[in-house]
Amino acid sequence: MATKARNKLTFQDRLSRLTFRDAAKLLGPDGTKLIQQGGRYEVTDFPNQVYLAGDLFRLKLPPMNGEGDAVVTITTMAERPQRLHWNCTRCETACVHAGAAFSFILDEKMTLGLAAPPRERVPIESLSDDALRRQAISEREERSRTERMSLRSLNTDRPWADYTVASKETGKSYRLAIRGEKPGESYCSCPDFKINTLGTCKHILYALRHIHRRFPPAVRRKSYRREGVSLHLYYGHEVELRIALPDRLTPEVAEVVGSLGGRAIDDVRDLLKRVSELERLGESVTIYPDAEEYIQQRLFLDRMRDLVAEIRSNPKDHPLRTRLLKSELLPYQLDGIAFAAGAGRAILADDMGLGKTIQGIGVAELLAREAGIQRVLVICPASLKSQWRSEIERFLPDTRPAGPALKQKCQLVVGSAESRASQYRSDCFFTVCNYEQVVRDILAIEQVKWDLIIVDEAQRIKNWEAKTTRIVKGLRSRFALALSGTPLENRLDELYTVVSFVDDRRLGPAFRFFNRHRLIDETGKVLGYKNLAELRERLKPILLRRTRQSVMLELPERTTEIRRIAPTDEQIDLHGSYMQVVSNIVRKAYLTEMDLLRLQKALLMCRMAANSTYLVDKQPPGYSTKLEELDDLIDRLFQEEARKVVLFSEWTTMLDLIQPLLTKRRLGYVRLDGSVPQKKRQQLVNEFQNDARCRLFLTTNAGSTGLNLQAANTVINVDLPWNPAVLEQRIARAHRMGQKRPVQVFVLITEETIEERLLATLSAKHELAIAALDVDSEIDQVDLASGMEELKRRLEVLLGAKPEAAVDRSEAIRVDDEAERLARRERVAAAGGELLSAAFRLLGELLPPAAESAATKGVAEELKRRFSECLETDSAGRPVLTLALPHAGAIDQLAETVSRLLAVRG
DSSP: HHHHHTSOOOOHHHHHHHHHHHHHHHTTTTTHHHHHTTTOOOOHHHHEEEETTTTTEEEEOOOOTOOEEEEEEEEEOSSSTTSEEESSSOOOOSOOHHHHHHHHHHHHHHTTSEOOOOOOOGGGGGOOOHHHHHHHHHHHHHHHHHOEEEEEEEEOOOOOOOOOEEEETTTTTEEEEESSTTTOOEEEHHHHHHHSOOSSHHHHHHHHHHHHHHHOOOHTTTTOOSSSEEEEEEESSSEEEEEEESOOOOOHHHHHHOOTTSSSSOOHHHHHHHHHHHHHTOOEEEOOOHHHHHHHHOOOOOOHHHHHHHHHHGGGOHHHHHHSSSOOOHHHHHHHHHHHHHSSEHHHHHOOOOOOHHHHHHHHHHHHHHOOOEEEEEOOGGGGGHHHHHHHHHHHHOOOSOOOOOSOOOOEOOHHOOOOHHHHOOOOOOOEEEEHHHHHHHHHTTTTTTEEEESSSSSGOOOSSSSHHHHHOOEEEEEEEESSOOOOOHHHHHHHHHHHOOOOTTTHHHHHHHHOOOOOOTOOOEEOOOOOHHHHHTTTTEEEEHHHHHOOOOOEEEEEEEEEEEHHHHHHHHHHHHHHHHHHTTTTTOOOOHHHHHHHHOOOHHHHHHHHHHHHHOOOOOOOHHHHHHHHHHHTTTTSOOEEEEOOOSSHHHHHHHHHHHHHHTTTTEETTTTTHHHHHHHHHHHHHTTTEEEEEEEOGGHHHHOOOTTTEEEEEEEESSSHHHHHHHHTTSSTOOOOOOEEEEEEEETTTTHHHHHHHHHHHHHHHHHOOTTTTTOOOOOOOHHHHHHHTOOOOOOOOOOOOOOOOHHHHHHHHHHHHHHHHHHHHHHHHHHHHHHHHHHHHHSOOOOOOOHHHHHHHHHHHHHHHHEEEETTEEEEEEOOOSSSSHHHHHHHHHHHHHHHHH
């Protein structure tokens, strides 16, 4: 079905959605190079050189370097219309002419009518709350009209009923309860409805438009009539547990529910007592799935409150310090475990090197004892999977108080897709997989009921637009824990995304959050962030962050020295030429994908030139004052016999240039970069840690996470990463728990280059992280001098239609089952009415005929009148008579009688 939908896309749709990566793939192994070289061709006579209509694009290229004309055509393939096919009149294989055609399309989508300039928008800072709400609803109305969806009603006779809706753009299915046209009257199970505080969403608006077409105004004006008591969640500015009541109540039911109707219910235990009383009276109570989950969580948090308070009041002397895990916990680690378990869904954002892994294991163990959890999914970078397994085996107890021994503690997900699917269903307490596997194995993962999901290095889901982020955030579990030393690296958007994984309503809908905390100018450019004290207060119940200074008093002193180095003339000239490219691009009114790629490359070349010209042009001798400075620094450092150094550079070529400096001094070293297999990395670490002759650990950023290098007492940063988080990750390899000596840090900066500006940007980002996360911070506003938001805002808008996404079958089945179960109750009630009516007719036939008298006629009229008093009318105009069974056993008797009747009939 999805394939057929994709085939419906037009040729121009495909050109509009064509990306640089797609085009390079079409041209084969040399595609990237051919597109870049093809960009040198100029199109000076657009009408005569370029043709686009129907299923054909044609580009005529003038002679260059003595060659003749070339004509490149791009069409769809007859046998595979979803694929593009190219042809060049001069060449039989992939060539620079075809590269020129694709380069032209990628650069000139607006000229070709395949893209439009971005819409000008009113700066969101200037909008009032009411205007924000109107704009947010307007955006959802627009999506309800333009996005493709399918709708199924579970009761086609009336408008106000339960529905299921499936999005063809995402493949996701959701349950709708449409109860009226006003915001707040209906419900949708989609994530947006639950967090946007609008009382509506694109799915509800889509369903309402369908209802308007199908049902006349007279039918729609009949309001929804509730036929029973139900518990549901109301998603306003705060989530509220509410009880919904039918219009007419018996005196007994009215006495039980009291004044609970239509308001938030805080006392969950009292509510459950009343529900039990209602059921004893024979009143059926529907508890919707999200309300049931909310009630269970509230009961758990109430039960945990006293234990958490007891632990956190004196973690140093609490017996769980030595009894929870097989190793004694530090006081702050037990405090963190209690905090996260007590919150149920939380973020531990301790500095790197403070033991977040052991705290994650402790949270799982405490929840196993207090909440009976049985399945934990750990999602982490691939490089950390083995470390998780070893620490689980090392710290997790073999038995629990008043519980059986654990059969198997940990399962690492490995192997083929088929074998991985069964591994998720194993009986292991911990199942550990990496981020890439989550994307590939999502269907298998969703089929397992996870009690706790732990996301390690949670900054991996900081980009809300990324597919991995969307999938991880869509996973369901009662408890959740995000572990990250850097939940905020560059922008407040990243923190918002990580927080929404554990509590998607904590910071409110995105449009309100950014309006409240962003500082922007009249064009919408982000200048900084504000109201950060308020943000810290909102995060306090779910986010805990401890710094080395606050909890690791025994950690040695750390000193940082920034060494500024004058560049050579050759470095300045090369750097300047690429900065000119940057300047030309950022001055453009609108940007294409190719502009961003060129910008990215130019900035990369600037950073490389700050290290050495050889990194850019590969021309010896390679000019670099940074290598000269490093040569001198190595001389002085290794005069000390006990000196051990971890040296970082972004580029393997720079490590190649550094290695001769070590060889001429006969200094022992090991080297780790992206080419080293995961299995060999620990071997390199062990050699550096344990061999006194191994003095240096050379590494790219591949070694900045997951490695413990406490043998080192010096960290040299040959160049700067893009954000302070990576810089801290580098330093934390040596400056961490278990370090016994002072740690000296060097940062090498080439003056008059992009590195100087980058250093200032890192300082601003670090200030933002402190202001947002540190509860002791007094900073309420941070200025940010980044133009990336503005660049993204200026990206052209693609006009081509998108292909339909594959249907999420597991989610669709779950939504259908849930909606069908709720609808079945209504059908059973209607069928029961028909059965009762038939029984009365049967009795009428079986009773002997009697002459109608004035007395019998009067009795009949009186019975009719009394029955009428008990009747209600549902939204379809049908009379409804509610019957209370005398006791719960009556259901068993009814089922047994019906089964006997069916057996006799058979």
